[in-house]
Amino acid sequence: MSARSKLRTVFLQEPVALFLVLLAYVWIRIDPSLYYSSLAPVFLLTREFFYEHLSYPGGLISYASAFLLQFTRFSSAGSLLVISVSCLHYISLRSLMSIFGIPGNVVVPLLGPVLLLITAQAGYDRPWLACALSTGVAIGLAATISRMRTPKSRGALFMISAVAGYYVLGGSWLLTGVVLALFEMRQERHTTAFLMLLVTGIVPWASAEFLYTLNYRDAYGLVLPFGIPTSPLALRGLALLAPALVFSGLIWRYLKRWQASPELRGSPPVALGMLAPNSQQTNQGSCRSKANRRPREQKSNQLFLIKNKSTLRFGRLLSHQLAACVLAFAVVGIAHDPVARATAQVDRAADAGNWGEVLRLAAKLSHADPSTMLDVNRALCHEGQLLDRMFSYPQRRGFSLWFEIGEGVDLAKLDKASGLLFELGHLNRAERMAAESLELNGPQPAILKRLFLVNVAKGSPDAAKPFLNLLSRSFWHGQHASAYRRAFLEDPLLSSDPEISAVRNLQSSRDYVGMIPNNVLMQITLREKPDFRPAFEYLISEYLLHGQVEKVAQNLDRIDVLGLRELPIHLEEALLIYEKLRPNVPLDLRGRTVRASTRQRYNEFNLACRALDPNSPQANVELRRSFGNTYWFFFLFGHSGAIEPVPVGKSRLS
C-alpha cells in the first residue's frame, strides 16, 4: 500500500479531521492560555523540585503534567497539548475496544476526548491534566499488555507494571490492573484474573505500608479525580470510562454466548434483545485467538470485496465521521461554560494590569465570584470609576476586599489580595497574604515576585534575594528575574523603580497592630496620605457594599483634600438615601450639590418602587432594567443589577 493510500485509510478510519477541528475549537473557544493564568502552575528547574516528585507514586506523572502545563502559557501549544491528551484517550480506548471486541466504531472511543474537553472547559482553575494524562497512559498500557499473545508475557508485563506503572502513574494504575483482569476474565482465565485483581488491590496498600508517608486514601486515590472535591464530574467519568466499556464488553460477550447456546436461547428480555450483538462486527474486533482467526483465503476475499466496494465504504465511513463529528461537537459545545471562560479572562487581564480589558470583559458577566469582584473593583479604581460605575458590574452586599483572611476569601487567589495591598502601600499585609499563598499554593511565580518586591520595598534586600533566586528557576521567568537581578545588583533597594518608589511613599511608618478592619486600614492610609484617592474610593465603596450610608456622609470632609469638583455618582446616590433616612440631619457637601439629574432619577426610582411591590420578583426584574446600575437598586435588593436574579450557578452571560 502506498503512503498516500495509507494516509487516506487513516483519514477514513480515524476521525483525524474531527481532531483538527477540535484543535481549532480548543485554540479559539477554550483558549488554554487561560489555564496558565488561572492555575499559575508551579514548575521549578531545581533538583529539589524533581526529587520531591520522585518521593511518591504518581509523582512522575504529576511532574510531567506540571512541566506540560507550562506550555499552556501559549494558546497554540496549550491547544496541541489538550488535543494530544484527547488523542491519547481516543487511541487507548479504540485499541481497547478492538481487543475486547466492543462494537461502536469511532463514536464510542470519542467519548474519551469529549469528556476530556468538557472537563477542560468546566473551569480554568481546576488541575485536571495530571489525571487526564495518567488515565490515558494507564488505559494505553492496559491495551498494550492485552495485545501480548501469551498469557505468560501478559502476566510478566502485568507484574512489572504493577511496580513501575504504579510508581509512575499512581492511583491511575488501578485502571490498568482492572482492565487487564477483565481481559483475562474474557479469556476465561478466571484464576489469573482473580490474581490480577488481588495484586491490583494490594499494590497501593503495600505501597502505603512500605512508604508509610502515604496514607491509604492517597495510595489509592493519588492522581485520580476521586476524593478531590473540586474535580468535575466529567473527569470522574473519563477515569471510569475504560473499565466501564470493558465491563460492558464482557457483558456483551456473555450475552452473545447466551444467545448462541441452544439450551439457553429463548426469548430474551426486550432490553437485552436490543443490545444483541452484530456477529460480523464482533468478529472483526475480537481477540486474535486461533479459534477466532479467519482462514487466509477468506481474509483475502474480504479485502477484494472491500476494494470493489470502496465507494460504498467511503460513503459509510464519511457518514460515520460526520455523525461522530456532529455528536462530539454538539456535546462539547453544549457543555461550554462562557461564564467560566469570561471569569478566567478577567483574571488574566487583572494579573496583567490590563484594567480597561478587565472592565470590558466584566461588562458581559451576570455573575461573579469574590475573586472576580475584587479584580473588577480594582480595575474600576485604577480607571478612576469605582464610585461612578461600580454598580454597573456584579456586586453583592457584604462583599469585602480581601485585606484579611476570613470568610469569602479564596485561598487559591491570595495573590490578588497581596497585589492590592501592595499597591496601597500596606507592605506588611501584602507580605502576609503572599506568604500565606506560598504556604498553601506553592512558589507560584507571581508570589515569588511579590515577596521579592515587598522585601525590597521594606528595605530588606537580603530577605528579598532568595525569592528572586527561585523566581529565576521558574520555567518562564528566568529572563524576567535576570532583569530584576541586574537592577538589584546595581541598587539593592531598587530606588529608581517607579512601582517600588510609589509604594514606599505610601507606606506608613507608624506601627498598627492586630486585626484591622478594611475601613480602618483605608483610614490609616488617608490619615497619612489624605490626597490618596484610591484609599478614599475603597473606603467609601466598603461602606456602600455594607449599606453604611451614614458612614459615607461622615466622610464627606475628605472630598476637599482630594480636590473633587463633583461628587461621584454612587456617592450622590448614597447621600440621597441618607437624606431620606435622616431628613433632619443637614448634610455638608462642602459647597457642592447633588446633581439635578441624579435627583430626577431618584424621584423616578421612588415612583417606580411605589408602583411595584419591592418584595416581588417582578420588582427586581422591572427596576433592574432602568435602575440596575444605581446604588438604590443595590441598597434595595442586596446585589447590583448586573447580577441576574437567578440562583447562583444557573447564571449566564447577559
Add this chain to the structure above:
Amino acid sequence: MNSRIFKRCWLFIVCGAIGVTVRDSAAGLTAPRLWPDYSGITIPPNIAPLNFRIEEPGRDYRVRVFSQNGPDLSLRSADGIVRYPLGPWRELLKKNAGLPLVLSIEVLSTNGSWRKFAPLTNQVSTDRIDSCLVYRRLHPQFTTFGSGNIGIFQRDLHSFDERPVLDLKDRTGSAGHCVNCHAFLNRNPDTFALHLRGSDGKSMLLAEKGTTRKLDLTGGYMSWHPSGKFIVFSRNKLSLFFHSAGETRDVYDAHSDLALYRLDSNQVFAPPAIAHPERQENWPMWSSDGEWLYFASTPGGPLEAFKTIRYDLMRVSYDCNSDTWGAPETIMSSQAQGRSFVQPRPSPDGRFLLFTVCDYGHFPIYQPSSDNWLMDLQTREYRRLNINSDDSADTWHAWSENSRWVVFSSKRANPLLARPFFTHVDGQGNFSKPFILPQEDPAYYEFCLKTFNVPEFVQAPVAVPHRQLFRTALGSAHSKPVDATPALEQTDEAAPRR
C-alpha cells in the same frame, strides 16, 4: 570529552605532605569575599566540609588549603564554587585538630592574569561537636499551614546527610499539620517529645527508647528532667498578631503556666512554685544536674500593652528525691534592665547560662533587637555576647554535650529567614565568630525559602524510625488520655489553620 564540560567539572585534589609555611605575604592583599563567610572561624574537628563560593569576578579559581600536619588540598573551580571532597576533608581536620588551616585563593581575571588574595585562616578546634543537629524547618509562617510544609529534620553534622525526623504529608487532602517544639532528654536521640497540631487537634508525641505514643496533652515549650522521669512544659494561650510596619509577625501570650507531666503515673501536676496564679511562667529549662529549673516569668498584660510585657529570668530549686520545690529566685530582673529575658539554657557543665534578651514579650525570633546573653553562674556576671548581630534576631540557642559549642538561629544572613549558626565557647566563656551550618551546595541558603528554628544538638541520629513516628503521629488509636488536674485545663492556641 567536551572540553568545556571538563573545565566546568574540573576539580583536582592534590594530597601531599608538604610542610606548611605560608610564604606569601598578606601585606597589600585584600581578603576575598566568600559566601558563606568561612574565614576567621573556629571549626569542629568533625564538621562536614565547609563548601563555599568565591564572590570575586573571574574565569577560573584556585584554592589551596595549607595545614601543619597535612594533607594540603588544592582545588580548582571554573565557577567559583568550592566543594571539598569528604574523605580528604575529614583527614585534614583529623590531623590538624587544634591547629590553623590557611586558605590561599587565586582568581583568574578576565585579562588573563591571576589575582592573589590575602590568605584566610580558620582554627580547627580540638573540641568535637555533637554528631547531629535536629531542627524545625518551615516557611515564614503566618496563620495557615499547608500539607507537609513543616517538618522536623535531623542533619548529620559530619556529612551533608539530612533526614526527616517527622514531616507529615497529606497529598490528596489539604489538611496540614504543624510539628513543633521538640525536646530531647540530655541530647539523647532515644527519648524526646514534640508537639503536634493538625485538623485532628493537638497532642504531644513521646518517644522513649524505641517506643512512641501520642498523648492527649498540649505542651508548648518543654524540658526533660535529666532523670527522664518527667517533663516540665509550658501551657500557653498564644496568638499571632501582626504589625503594619517593621517585622510583620509577633506573638502574644495571653496566659501561661508551667506544669509537670510524670511519665510513670501519666499525670500532670502544677506545683505552685512554677505555676503562680499571679504570674505567667514560660520557657522552662532544667540544669543538667536536675537541681534547678530555669524559666521566664511575667505578671502579664493585655495585648494592647504588649510592649510593656517583659519577662524576668528566674530559677527554682528542686529535690528529685523528696519531690520538693524551693522558692523561686529572680536572676535577671526585667524591671531593673528594661528588657525581657527568655529562653534560659544552662550549659551542661553547669558553668554558664545562655539566654535571650529582647525588648518585650517572650518570642524573640520576631524581634530584630533579640540578642543572646551569657551569665557566669559562678560569679553571676552577665554580658551581651559580642557575636550577636547588630540588627537581626539571634535566638533559639542550644549547647553541645561538651559545653564547647553553641548553635543558635540567627537572621543575620536574612532578616526574614533564620539560619543555624555555630560558635565555639572556651572555658572562659569566649565565643568565636559564628559560622552557618555548611551545605553541600554553597548556594543552598540563597534559594531556600524556609526558616530554621529550634536547633538542638543530639549525640547520635534519632533512633526512632520515621515510619514509626509518622504512624504514631497520624494514628488516633495510639492517643493516650492524660490525667490533667482540672485547674490546668488546656486553653487553645489561637492560630487559625486551613
